[in-house]
Amino acid sequence: MKLFTLGLCATICGFIALPVTAQEEERSDSLASRFRLEFAVPQSPAFNLLGTEPSNILRPGDINELAVAVSNLTGDGLAIPRSFAAEFAPALLIGGRNLTIDRYQARAALYRTRISLATRRSDDASPASSVGWGIRTALIDRGDLRGSEVAGQLLDSLDLRRLEAVRDSIRTAAGILRDAVHPIARAADRLANIIVNDSMGVRDGVIDTLVASLPEADDRARLRSFLENLESPGFDALVRKRIREHEERNWNAGILEVAYAGRAEAADSTGTGLAVQEHAFWATGGLRAGSWGQLLIGTQVGAVRDSLSGDFEAKAALGSRLYMGGNRTKAFVEVEGEFQDSQRPVFLLNSGAEVRPPFGGWVTFSLGVERNRLTRDSDLRTDFAYGLPVGLFGGS
């Protein structure tokens, strides 16, 4: 916490020393929003390049769901949909059912690869349509929960003997261990699993089945009382605890992510004059700095078609962010430069903090100075955002 406070103070002091010529002035939103963390690999590159944050993202769970979605999409011909967004991990869709940990670790980058697709119609008045596509993966992710060490720790929580103890209790109480293949033995198994999994809705029905198997009313009453008060072994809480411990220890683990996205535009929804307008490549590496920090270094390079000349212009962004703190609360300092053909470079020095609230997601607030060498102005900029949590596979 000392480091957190020191980092925040140092950053704020740094800003006070900088010449700020204009505050809270009218600034191009497109510049400000596009500028921030241009070097960071976006969660969904296609959405990023289209400048959209779709509320309804198709995340198919298996190959059949994807096939149905594509079929629905092309049901009315090959028109570009007004609004479509999909994200999936193709290797998991194809081979997820049979994917063991050893196979995953042998080709982890392949299984972490996610594809995003999106379309957007600019507005109701214009038929012009945009199409975006992107791919991203983590070539290195030392914080991956499917690492052998972590998987081994998770196994420690899953002690089968505890499940057996529950099952034995039920069987003993019911006095039904006369024949293991008797239907009632299966009911006892099922009840043990339900107790472990905490599905109370089904539990009552299975208790009824077991209780009804006893001929004596007194035995039935005793068995019902016993079963209804049987405690859950709490596997869920144990595994959750292991996962949290892992997150606390590895929030700053080494990582190397890369991504590519493209954007094309057409004059109408039938694809007339469809032409690629932009390409972008991202690469971000993260290095662990002790237990208290992480240094991120990233770049984005790309090409954007000039609307007047029709030629592609190169652009690049290079940046670095230093995190200080812990998994749930951390301060950051970042520097970033953006370079584009025929334009003067723009630089950003920024700092802020990220806080993980108890209800999930991330709250980020930042304060920074943006320096435009063309206008020779420096803008003070602030940002406050809440981000939803994203799963490891983002819907695989």
Added chain:
Amino acid sequence: MIQGTIGIDPSGGDVDVEISSGYALAGSYQMMVLPDGLKNPMEGDFLFAGDDRFELGPAADLVGQTVRAQGLIANPDGTGRFAITVRIYQGGEEVGSLISEGSMNRHALAFLIYVDLGEEAA
């Protein structure tokens, strides 16, 4: 709980059983043949040994018996998809499988699969 019947040929080759955990989920399992193998459970982890295969023996001895597979798996990510598959082999060829799959909204899940070995002529 998943249960079903897979046919084996009593005059065919020896029978093997294999268990695997999909979506790279870690976990533990225990299998036994009921009623004969009740005291000799086959145990293991879904960790670098996800395709564990065990010899069950001659088919003629197994017709009418049941393979019970139980275990626990951990869900480390947000999607919660899981798939546990039990495959039966005879003479080295797969003759059938049962799969317990879906999505779990918790961090650990117990599964239970019963495979009744029925008689099926080749």
